[in-house]
Amino acid sequence: KQEVTQIPAALSVPEGENLVLNCSFTDSAIYNLQWFRQDPGKGLTSLLLIQSSQREQTSGRLNASLDKSSGRSTLYIAASQPGDSATYLCAAYSGGGADGLTFGKGTHLIIQP
Amino acid sequence: SAVISQKPSRDICQRGTSLTIQCQVDSQVTMMFWYRQQPGQSLTLIATANQGSEATYESGFVIDKFPISRPNLTFSTLTVSNMSPEDSSIYLCSVGGGNYGYTFGSGTRLTVV
Numbered sequence: 001k002q003e004v005t006q007i008p009a010a011l012s013v014p015e016g017e018n019l020v021l022n023c024s025f026t027d028s029a030i031y032n033l034q035w036f037r038q039d040p041g042k043g044l045t046s047l048l049l050i051q052s053s054q055r056e057q058t059s060g061r062l063n064a065s066l067d068k069s070s071g072r073s074t075l076y077i078a079a080s081q082p083g084d085s086a087t088y089l090c091a092a093y094s095g096g097g098a099d100g101l102t103f104g105k106g107t108h109l110i111i112q113p
Numbered sequence: 114s115a116v117i118s119q120k121p122s123r124d125i126c127q128r129g130t131s132l133t134i135q136c137q138v139d140s141q142v143t144m145m146f147w148y149r150q151q152p153g154q155s156l157t158l159i160a161t162a163n164q165g166s167e168a169t170y171e172s173g174f175v176i177d178k179f180p181i182s183r184p185n186l187t188f189s190t191l192t193v194s195n196m197s198p199e200d201s202s203i204y205l206c207s208v209g210g211g212n213y214g215y216t217f218g219s220g221t222r223l224t225v226v
Binding site for chain 2: 031032034036041042043044045046049051089091093097098099101103104105106
């Protein structure tokens, strides 16, 4: 059974810093990995989707990498802003429908002005 | 990717009552998915809803408690029945899968008092 772990559980940094969020998964047989952002009490906004054949994806100040063999993904946020404050979730997709989508518990990020 | 409109965004309900959550998608989709996110936890899949057939429920979730309707390819509802304070959660609908990743609604924050 796939397990997804996110470290750290919480992170607080000053505005302007570059930061890295980590996601690890136990079963490397994944089709893709997706990073989401969740604001308090709200739904999920998809940030980046990395296919198993890809090494990284970029969108603006965000860069996500994937190393299937080691079971790791990272989300790099450049020049952080207070508006980046949210919980960031990663989810590994192992196929077979939505029951093949396994979420981590998230990293709660606070960017201090 | 698809756009999902979910409502209500939040509600406070009395124990013993029921709440129906609606999700409308801007394109036709075969499957829609319903999730629960309990406070401080990650997402748990409740059921998969296919148009024209009964929903498929995950272990620990039953139709009497979480009846689902799927009258057409763009709409679904989830009812939380006979609510207790333990049902206080964020409920989310989702579409997608495979190589395209998943898209989520804006969430319904339910508080049962």
